[in-house]
Amino acid sequence: xxxxxxxxxxxxxxxxxxxxxxxxxxxxxxxxxxxxxxxxHYPGFPLLPGVxxxxxxxxxxLAAMPSEILAELVSCRFLRTIDLDDELVxxxxxxxxxxxxxxxxxxxxxxxxxxxxxEGNP
Amino acid sequence: xxxxxxxxxxIPHRPPMLLVDGVSELVPRSRLVGSxxxxxxxxxxxxxxxxxxxxxxxxxxxxxxxxxxxxxDGVPIAGAFEGIRFGRPVLPGETVEHRVELIRLIADTxxxxxxxxxxxxxxxxxGRLVGAVRPAAALRPAVPAGVPDVKEST
Numbered sequence: 001x002x003x004x005x006x007x008x009x010x011x012x013x014x015x016x017x018x019x020x021x022x023x024x025x026x027x028x029x030x031x032x033x034x035x036x037x038x039x040x041h042y043p044g045f046p047l048l049p050g051v052x053x054x055x056x057x058x059x060x061x062l063a064a065m066p067s068e069i070l071a072e073l074v075s076c077r078f079l080r081t082i083d084l085d086d087e088l089v090x091x092x093x094x095x096x097x098x099x100x101x102x103x104x105x106x107x108x109x110x111x112x113x114x115x116x117x118x119e120g121n122p
Numbered sequence: 123x124x125x126x127x128x129x130x131x132x133i134p135h136r137p138p139m140l141l142v143d144g145v146s147e148l149v150p151r152s153r154l155v156g157s158x159x160x161x162x163x164x165x166x167x168x169x170x171x172x173x174x175x176x177x178x179x180x181x182x183x184x185x186x187x188x189x190x191x192x193x194x195d196g197v198p199i200a201g202a203f204e205g206i207r208f209g210r211p212v213l214p215g216e217t218v219e220h221r222v223e224l225i226r227l228i229a230d231t232x233x234x235x236x237x238x239x240x241x242x243x244x245x246x247x248x249g250r251l252v253g254a255v256r257p258a259a260a261l262r263p264a265v266p267a268g269v270p271d272v273k274e275s276t
Contacts, residue, residue, distance in 0.1 A: 007211070008211060009168070010168075010169050010170050039139075040135055040140055042192040043191075044192075058168075072207045072208065073172070075203065076200075078199070078201055
């Protein structure tokens with residue numbers, strides 16, 4: 001199956017949505033080990049780019065609300081490294097105009113990502 | 123003043139994840155202007171614009187201490203992003219210019235801010251990025267330092 005990559009996205013990792021409502025999105029993703037990026041990030045030491053974590057959270061929002069346009073990465077903190085074999089559970093809650101995402105591995109938070117989307121977008 | 127070959131000697135990123143082509147201005151411990159030209163047929167993905175800016179910041183921080191190989195020189199990792207505002211996408215054929223300002227450098231942890239422009243148009247503002255360099259062995263204890271991560275034979 002061909003996975004359509006939104007034009008602003010870098011990864012073709014598949015997001016599986018477990019739950020999506022106006023206030024909460026829960027999804028799962030596994031890093032794509034075959035992504036050519038790992039040849040250069042880094043040679044002999046494949047490491048998931050931190051910006052991919054940001055994109056996974058954005059992709060989970062898009063999976064639930066495809067027409068959203070990202071305006072700002074308000075904040076992102078990386079709490080621990082993520083292995084390429086890890087399954088990431090993404091939980092996103094609406095907080096006014098923000099989307100607060102937590103990325104967890106085996107129940108332990110690995111990153112916190114807060115995104116803001118353009119207002120007035122249908 | 124620095125071209126792509128120079129940059130390969132300074133930072134460990136390699137294609138397709140080497141996203142800085144040149145540096146036109148570098149004031150040590152202060153600021154840098156770097157550039158990247160988008161190849162291919164797709165706009166530069168949003169998060170790769172941020173990655174590209176971060177690589178330019180790494181050149182500013184490590185230009186006097188080259189780190190071309192992660193296994194021996196350490197691994198650059200992102201610690202935090204704050205206030206990253208995105209404008210319009212950078213299109214194929216366009217050159218984006220990254221302006222990086224060093225806020226502070228504490229041991230191997232750097233705090234930087236700045237913006238990216240195409241021509242006179244701001245396409246990204248970076249409120250703050252915190253980046254660090256960690257020993258490879260500290261990130262992946264299962265891989266002894268100096269031994270490449272080898273895929274299982276097929």
